[in-house]
Amino acid sequence: MFMPKKLIHLSILTCLLALLTLSTGCGSSSSSSSSISYTSRSISMSLSSASTSSLSTSSLQTQALSDYSWVLQNKGSLRVYFGDFASDGSTSGTIETASNSGYNNFSGAILDADLNVVAPIVFSTSGGIQTTGADLNGDISNLTLTLNTSTHTATATGSIDTDLSSDSTSYTRVDSSSIPVSYGNAGKGSAARTSSPGSSSLLDSDHDGLINIFDTDNDGNGKVDNADATAGAENTGFSSTIASAILFDNLKIDYTNSANYTVTNDTVLTVEFTPYDASKISSIIIYRRNSHYNDCTTTINATGFTALETYPAIGTTWTSTGYKLYKMTNLSGSTVWTVFLTPNNNSFTAGDKMLAKVTLTSGGVEYYWLNLNFKYQTIVADTTTWNHGGAGSQSNPYLILDTGGRVFSWTAPKDETGADLTGVVYSLELFYYNSAGTQVGSRQTVAVGTDIYTSSIPEATIDLFNSSSAKYIQCDLTASYPYGDNSANKIYFKRSSW
Ligand SMILES: [Ca+2]
Ligand SMILES: [Ca+2]
Ligand SMILES: [Ca+2]
Ligand SMILES: [Ca+2]
Numbered sequence: 129m130f131m132p133k134k135l136i137h138l139s140i141l142t143c144l145l146a147l148l149t150l151s152t153g154c155g156s157s158s159s160s161s162s163s164i165s166y167t168s169r170s171i172s173m174s175l176s177s178a179s180t181s182s183l184s185t186s187s188l189q190t191q192a193l194s195d196y197s198w199v200l201q202n203k204g205s206l207r208v209y210f211g212d213f214a215s216d217g218s219t220s221g222t223i224e225t226a227s228n229s230g231y232n233n234f235s236g237a238i239l240d241a242d243l244n245v246v247a248p249i250v251f252s253t254s255g256g257i258q259t260t261g262a263d264l265n266g267d268i269s270n271l272t273l274t275l276n277t278s279t280h281t282a283t284a285t286g287s288i289d290t291d292l293s294s295d296s297t298s299y300t301r302v303d304s305s306s307i308p309v310s311y312g313n314a315g316k317g318s319a320a321r322t323s324s325p326g327s328s329s330l331l332d333s334d335h336d337g338l339i340n341i342f343d344t345d346n347d348g349n350g351k352v353d354n355a356d357a358t359a360g361a362e363n364t365g366f367s368s369t370i371a372s373a374i375l376f377d378n379l380k381i382d383y384t385n386s387a388n389y390t391v392t393n394d395t396v397l398t399v400e401f402t403p404y405d406a407s408k409i410s411s412i413i414i415y416r417r418n419s420h421y422n423d424c425t426t427t428i429n430a431t432g433f434t435a436l437e438t439y440p441a442i443g444t445t446w447t448s449t450g451y452k453l454y455k456m457t458n459l460s461g462s463t464v465w466t467v468f469l470t471p472n473n474n475s476f477t478a479g480d481k482m483l484a485k486v487t488l489t490s491g492g493v494e495y496y497w498l499n500l501n502f503k504y505q506t507i508v509a510d511t512t513t514w515n516h517g518g519a520g521s522q523s524n525p526y527l528i529l530d531t532g533g534r535v536f537s538w539t540a541p542k543d544e545t546g547a548d549l550t551g552v553v554y555s556l557e558l559f560y561y562n563s564a565g566t567q568v569g570s571r572q573t574v575a576v577g578t579d580i581y582t583s584s585i586p587e588a589t590i591d592l593f594n595s596s597s598a599k600y601i602q603c604d605l606t607a608s609y610p611y612g613d614n615s616a617n618k619i620y621f622k623r624s625s626w
Pocket of ligand 1: 315
């Protein structure tokens, strides 16, 4: 399922960070030309298992050493380097340092063939503290990473004392079995939470053992990263090419189907890349992915998106497209590369990753990691009292009184663990229709707020398009994060006299 082994795939960037400043600053900013001078460092490492027997009796039993890959991220540049291990556990590659503060500091992880993090790389252990950062001061020729599949740590030994010095500001919290607290919960489980996160400048901000690009909740406060406005830029911070890259999940259901929808068939997974300059992008594909995404088929592109290249028919297997993303303009007129997917399974889950390959028109190639932070296991559930008739469907809307506003109430959508999603922004989106079922007037939005479960639509809003012969209203109970990843429950209602 993996691409050819022994190849080393590095996130080779064609531009220096100085250009990032220019491209985001939109102008010629004096820019003091703080171009950063990188030094290439060759690294050669070998992976070994602490215990062959534990490998063969654990859930990792199907893993050969060649199924694992390594990831190292530079704390200063945020550049990400990765490679595969050969069947004998060896690997080599080149990573980069610079003299700027933090630019010789790395944290990393070992991933399995499904791109799941099996262990952070631990550079030293002292007094129960597992240090997960290190300063690189030269080439590394003989680093051994010993993977302990009981404690889910990969401990580095070898030239650690000469060319690599551990950095105690980066460490992972561990549980009573010495397992990093993020293991098995994608970094957002109760064990991974913290009320005292570390510095946001750390690659593993909340010391749970997962670097931010793989952590679903960077600050450990229990709210997924999607609730943070910068989430789309989290994996692109090093890039002068891509402003935002995000993988998210939508589940929008008609109220009348709210008892019989399935996550498997009704979820829409969305991948969206927003470049700084679309003319620099040749193509974007998902180069590797968790096998839960292998069942995906393409589904219709979202409302308001216009394809700029041929978009596949609904139901096309994504694999047959080469896991391609498509150039489109989005609602706000930006050019993006995106794809809308039906998962065709309910096994996909938080932490499932994709690795995207961006090919530039210059011929250069860049890689970006994407992490699914949560999935909607349920939609927003309506708990409004409807006692004047109707069924909530388009053909038989709920009836309401002929005067007055209307109070709605609901409960939160649940995530893949069955927990209520929090940090969610709710709104009521209203669409008005005439008796022929044609939309009249303009969409109205009643803003509700974050984690608030009731709201009312004012009388005047309900009656806003009476003069346009509005005969019923579609009300979407919408729960969303900043990126359009939302759950909606579409309910139809009308005044009794309409
Ligand atoms: Ca976390
Ligand atoms: Ca973390
Ligand atoms: Ca994250
Ligand atoms: Ca959070």
